[in-house]
Amino acid sequence: MNQQPDPDKRLPSRRIADDLRSSIESGDLPAGGKLPSERDLAARYGTARNTAREAISILQSEGLVVAQHGRGVFVRPRMPLMRLGANRYSRRLRAETGLSPFRIEVMKQGRTPRTECRSVTKEQPPADVADRLGLAPQTSVVRRENWYFADDEPVQFGVTYIPVNVAGDSPLASEKTLGKGSIYARFEELGYPITRIREEISARMPNPEEITGLGMPPGVPVIEVVHTSLDAQHQPFEVTRFVMRGDLNGLDYDMPVED
Amino acid sequence: MNQQPDPDKRLPSRRIADDLRSSIESGDLPAGGKLPSERDLAARYGTARNTAREAISILQSEGLVVAQHGRGVFVRPRMPLMRLGANRYSRRLRAETGLSPFRIEVMKQGRTPRTECRSVTKEQPPADVADRLGLAPQTSVVRRENWYFADDEPVQFGVTYIPVNVAGDSPLASEKTLGKGSIYARFEELGYPITRIREEISARMPNPEEITGLGMPPGVPVIEVVHTSLDAQHQPFEVTRFVMRGDLNGLDYDMPVED
DNA sequence: CGGTCCAGCTGGCTTGAGCCAGTTTGGCCC
């Protein structure tokens, strides 16, 4: 399985990166530990500083280390993932705890959850969303943008699209705060109990807005979830596009195998 | 939402990257299109070649472009995602088509599917797998390693762990080819119909083995799925860890909201 | 006409230098 049997045939930058990587994987460099400085590495390996720098940038792109200006380069501590499951839509969970599953997950980690509705507007949805809602392309919908924090650090956001004939003039269409039981309780009151969901999941690198908005460290992907809620008649009544930090979030589905 | 109102306050490398990015997003540079050469960009912006190079490496790390030695740098064509859903375990689908859902997905894209069982061994499972199977840490299990290709390009692999008392001396324990209906048909014959699944999903950057094994382009994450199969008594009888190329795969779950 | 080969393109990687901007630390002064 080795691709480079002779260790000195490797490029200098690769060699340095490989050495550091194995130190990290072996635990020699513990999580949170500090790597040698760029100038130090360069001297040790007899290379230019730029080469040591290149090695570190390889590890950064692998998500193994984070650099802090003026302080050093550190092994990225692996934060426990928030495990968000399909049960986040469970009616019982809503009723029993009165808390959203996001809040429960965050508190489970001893951190302080916060959610923030950043805007509620009426807009034309993106084509793929209109498609999922079964709407004509130009129909306008209610757009709600929510951000989710743990200890005031942003960990994910979601943009929800609701057809205007579903939201009507309920709080969903205008209010930022939706009260106890959160959004799915409101949908249920309007005659749209959530009975089925569809979740389309993909992973990719964040774009610049996501990098600044979520404070993404370099070398960390996002998980994108396009969620569609279906009512008792299996009609879609809401679509939300979630974008989550891949280093802080995971998804956990537990479901029956149908048919 | 702009973070840098003055376009010339930006760093040169950022500026070049931003310009190229918006050309890509606007469609000026179409998917598959060729970017100006490094030397060309450097001359145009009056910077050193290294700076143009840095700009391109930013776009690479965002997964927007891919460089080909000696040819140029190209806008990464967005391959359609393979949408692997929970229905991949459906008994009906198995029966009706006789094809695995992977094959169906790949053929739907007009590509040629191939799967390859690379090894079948008996080993001690990783701790987290033993845990999910409800086994004592040192118990050994059958380990099956499968690779999945589209047009002979690797797109994902999975490592399956089966307790020895489940596999017995069936083909599962030793044979690389499992015959019609694939692995879940065999489980069913052994008295383990798959009735529930748990899938734990995360995203991260690939490690070096995954990069070479899957031929990962730079700037593309992997999706990792830890799948657990449960029988009629809700007992786990199999765990598979899938690793998929994030640029070629997506997950698509359609499920009831329980409780 | 057909094949070969090479010039001139491409990116890949490194060097060594310099300047800037954060952070830390220790000594100095009050």
Added chain:
DNA sequence: GGGCCAAACTGGCTCAAGCCAGCTGGACCG
């Protein structure tokens, strides 16, 4: 002791230059 400040670290980014290696097309030769 307390506060301040400067030196000595850290990474961030750029420059200018050079050599290597893969690719391509056109000129040239048979």
